[in-house]
Amino acid sequence: MIVLGFESSCDETGVAVVDADRGLLAHALYSQIEMHQEYGGVVPELASRDHVRRILPLTRQALTDAGLTLDDVGAVAYTAGPGLAGALLVGASVAQAIAWSRDLPSIAIHHLEGHLLSPLLATPRPDFPFVALLVSGGHTQLMRVDGVGDYTLLGETLDDAAGEAFDKSAKLMGLGYPGGPALSRLAEQGDASRFDLPRPKLHSPDLDFSFSGLKTAVLIKMKSLPEGDEQAKADLAAATQNAIVEVLVAKSVKALQQTGLKRLVIAGGVGANRLLRERLAERLTRLRGQAYFPPLELCTDNGAMIAFAAAMRLKAGMVDVDSRNTAFTVKPRWNLEDAGKRPEVA
Numbered sequence: 391m392i393v394l395g396f397e398s399s400c401d402e403t404g405v406a407v408v409d410a411d412r413g414l415l416a417h418a419l420y421s422q423i424e425m426h427q428e429y430g431g432v433v434p435e436l437a438s439r440d441h442v443r444r445i446l447p448l449t450r451q452a453l454t455d456a457g458l459t460l461d462d463v464g465a466v467a468y469t470a471g472p473g474l475a476g477a478l479l480v481g482a483s484v485a486q487a488i489a490w491s492r493d494l495p496s497i498a499i500h501h502l503e504g505h506l507l508s509p510l511l512a513t514p515r516p517d518f519p520f521v522a523l524l525v526s527g528g529h530t531q532l533m534r535v536d537g538v539g540d541y542t543l544l545g546e547t548l549d550d551a552a553g554e555a556f557d558k559s560a561k562l563m564g565l566g567y568p569g570g571p572a573l574s575r576l577a578e579q580g581d582a583s584r585f586d587l588p589r590p591k592l593h594s595p596d597l598d599f600s601f602s603g604l605k606t607a608v609l610i611k612m613k614s615l616p617e618g619d620e621q622a623k624a625d626l627a628a629a630t631q632n633a634i635v636e637v638l639v640a641k642s643v644k645a646l647q648q649t650g651l652k653r654l655v656i657a658g659g660v661g662a663n664r665l666l667r668e669r670l671a672e673r674l675t676r677l678r679g680q681a682y683f684p685p686l687e688l689c690t691d692n693g694a695m696i697a698f699a700a701a702m703r704l705k706a707g708m709v710d711v712d713s714r715n716t717a718f719t720v721k722p723r724w725n726l727e728d729a730g731k732r733p734e735v736a
């Protein structure tokens with residue numbers, strides 16, 4: 391069956407076509423980053439309006455690239471939450487309109503389930519069960535994944551997300567938005583050992599994270615730097631990246647030890663970070679485990695992961711293909727564990 395999937399939870403409009411048996415056929419993506427840059431972060435109302443502008447051209451593009459038309463589509467999927475309400479409503483409305491007009495089932499997908507399953511779009515593909523490290527701009531969680539829809543939260547951040555720690559530190563350094571990629575680029579030229587930054591909860595026995603203290607420490611160091619000392623800034627960027635990566639690696643390893651599992655799946659935008667990828671791969675090799683990453687271009691938000699999660703749910707028999715949800719809603723706040731078993735009724 392062909393699934394047409396929509397993602398519009400934040401500042402990326404994504405549309406994708408997935409064949410439940412053959413995998414990803416095509417995906418089209420538009421990032422609003424440039425538009426939000428001048429405000430230093432995402433402006434929700436502008437985001438919603440831009441999704442409206444992009445979503446139909448992207449849908450046409452994805453279908454054309456897949457060599458298909460709407461007549462070939464067997465089910466429609468969309469991100470129902472969590473995210474910005476107005477932005478979510480754009481993808482949900484378009485998906486529902488197509489489903490309704492074509493008498494197709496519509497499948498509401500949890501955004502993090504999309505991220506969580508996205509490493510399964512790559513080869514080698516991890517088998518269940520595995521531990522997933524979800525590191526995005528809004529979330530930092532360790533999950534035990536026993537199958538599609540079977541998710542147990544092992545630990546999460548008590549305050550800022552890892553991506554947020556990257557973004558906020560980068561902002562303090564004047565690196566603009568989104569700061570993660572910019573900070574990690576600058577860090578390449580820096581010496582991390584020059585600054586001693588805190589690694590919150592590094593040795594705590596639980597699997598929770600805390601990153602807000604790090605941001606304060608970066609602010610204090612930043613203020614102490616001589617004006618215009620670009621090398622010192624690069625060193626601070628390297629130290630910040632090191633602190634975040636070290637905590638993420640340590641807690642991921644602890645999660646594997648506590649669950650007795652050997653496979654670690656990394657998902658979400660911060661999963662694009664090179665140092666994190668290297669360090670995790672290294673540690674996992676030593677532990678005789680394996681780290682799995684989504685393809686680099688599918689680390690941040692995209693429609694492919696949403697269409698793919700829906701296809702996996704279809705294959706697992708978790709979608710009632712005869713039901714027609716003419717009434718629908720979105721869930722700006724939505725817990726992944728709750729979404730687990732029956733997310734198609736959002």
Ligand code: ADP
Pocket residue numbers: 400525526527528529552553554556557568569570571574658659660661662663664689690691
């Ligand atoms: P969300 O859906 O919560 O917005 P995404 O999964 O789209 O999150 O990821 C965006 C986050 O990933 C941002 O915080 C961004 O700074 C971070 N990010 C992207 N690339 C990198 C990188 N190379 N290093 C560190 N962080 C990164």
Ligand code: MG
Pocket residue numbers: 501505526527658659690691
């Ligand atoms: Mg995301």
